[in-house]
Amino acid sequence: MAADMERLKDPQGEERRARRMKCLGYVAAFAVFQTAIILIFALVVMKVDAPKFRVRSATFDDFQVSTLSTNASFKVRMNADLAIKNKNFGRYKYENSTMEFFYRDIKVGEAVIPSGKAKFRSTKKFTVPVDLSSAKVPGNVLGDELLKHAWIPLTSRSTLKGKVRLMLIFNKKKSTNMNCTMNLNTSSKQLQDLICQ
Numbered sequence: 249m250a251a252d253m254e255r256l257k258d259p260q261g262e263e264r265r266a267r268r269m270k271c272l273g274y275v276a277a278f279a280v281f282q283t284a285i286i287l288i289f290a291l292v293v294m295k296v297d298a299p300k301f302r303v304r305s306a307t308f309d310d311f312q313v314s315t316l317s318t319n320a321s322f323k324v325r326m327n328a329d330l331a332i333k334n335k336n337f338g339r340y341k342y343e344n345s346t347m348e349f350f351y352r353d354i355k356v357g358e359a360v361i362p363s364g365k366a367k368f369r370s371t372k373k374f375t376v377p378v379d380l381s382s383a384k385v386p387g388n389v390l391g392d393e394l395l396k397h398a399w400i401p402l403t404s405r406s407t408l409k410g411k412v413r414l415m416l417i418f419n420k421k422k423s424t425n426m427n428c429t430m431n432l433n434t435s436s437k438q439l440q441d442l443i444c445q
């Protein structure tokens with residue numbers, strides 16, 4: 249009697265086992281799918297890159313250069329066009345800061361960077377005025393420079409401190425540095441050879 253029962257139950261048991269296996273298969277596939285989604289989310293959406301801060305170009309309101317070899321000088325009013333490129337999936341809000349210009353490690357100008365926001369995956373562009381002056385540069389050093397070529401090499405540096413907002417709730421601190429080199433062409437009175445790291 250018991251043996252008959254076993255024989256009768258057996259096909260059902262096999263069916264159940266097959267169903268259980270199929271179900272486990274679905275659970276495993278779902279777990280893999282979910283893990284992939286979480287990984288993609290973690291790698292793409294939650295990944296925070298430092299925004300890129302750079303000088304795009306510049307125009308000039310005033311451009312005075314004296315090329316006297318023993319006592320050269322410059323006095324320039326520059327309107328620097330800047331860009332903050334934010335590739336993150338959330339806006340970048342940054343604090344006010346300063347941007348400094350150097351001629352061979354001698355500071356020749358400074359500008360204020362007002363606080364602001366760069367939107368989700370976009371580039372914020374704005375212009376700041378900077379007065380560049382060779383007041384602290386020895387006139388003969390600049391004179392030698394301008395004897396060699398009709399351009400003045402400059403570097404600009406700045407650091408922005410801010411936060412990237414993720415999923416409208418999390419804030420992740422991120423700072424970014426500007427490090428650009430450029431040449432002021434004293435004959436065309438233009439900015440050229442602009443390179444930002």
Ligand SMILES: *[C@@H]1O[C@H](CO)[C@@H](O)[C@H](O)[C@H]1NC(C)=O
Pocket residue numbers: 314319321387
């Ligand atoms: C060099 O030129 C500046 C003005 O550009 C002037 O103030 C300064 O006295 C000059 N220096 C010498 C040593 O001639």
Ligand SMILES: *[C@@H]1O[C@H](CO)[C@@H](O)[C@H](O)[C@H]1NC(C)=O
Pocket residue numbers: 344345346360
């Ligand atoms: C930012 O602004 C505050 C208040 O206006 C000021 O005290 C601070 O010096 C500024 N910081 C920079 C780096 O300019």
Ligand SMILES: *[C@@H]1O[C@H](CO)[C@@H](O)[C@H](O)[C@H]1NC(C)=O
Pocket residue numbers: 425427429445
């Ligand atoms: C700026 O870039 C120059 C290369 O152009 C590099 O030698 C220098 O170390 C950089 N400075 C900073 C502060 O990153």
Ligand SMILES: *[C@@H]1O[C@H](CO)[C@@H](O)[C@H](O)[C@H]1NC(C)=O
Pocket residue numbers: 398399433434435436437440
């Ligand atoms: C500076 O500008 C002048 C006039 O546009 C140009 O002829 C010259 O090649 C420029 N200098 C450099 C170093 O590119």
